[in-house]
Amino acid sequence: MSSKVPSHKPLVWLPFAAGGMFAALLLPAAILLTTGLVLPAATSYEAAHAFASNWLGKLVLLGFVLLPVWHAAHRLRVTAYDF
Numbered sequence: 550m551s552s553k554v555p556s557h558k559p560l561v562w563l564p565f566a567a568g569g570m571f572a573a574l575l576l577p578a579a580i581l582l583t584t585g586l587v588l589p590a591a592t593s594y595e596a597a598h599a600f601a602s603n604w605l606g607k608l609v610l611l612g613f614v615l616l617p618v619w620h621a622a623h624r625l626r627v628t629a630y631d632f
Contacts, residue, residue: 564619564620565619565620565623567620568615568617568619568621569620571612571613571620572617572621
């Protein structure tokens with residue numbers, strides 16, 4: 550009887566995949582929103598400050614920063630390993 554230890558790889562690959570999805574699908578939409586091309590009223594300082602001061606807004610902004618950085622860090626590590 551062999552006892553197999555569960556792998557922790559899904560915990561690493563989930564943020565990697567989420568970061569790729571954020572970078573490919575949601576960041577272009579966020580750029581359109583923040584430049585005022587889609588919703589000009591949402592680009593006011595008051596609206597942006599109200600969003601960023603809320604705990605949920607902070608969590609969303611953290612996800613928009615950390616997940617693509619995690620994805621890019623993995624891609625850079627693989628590229629550096631290939632060199």
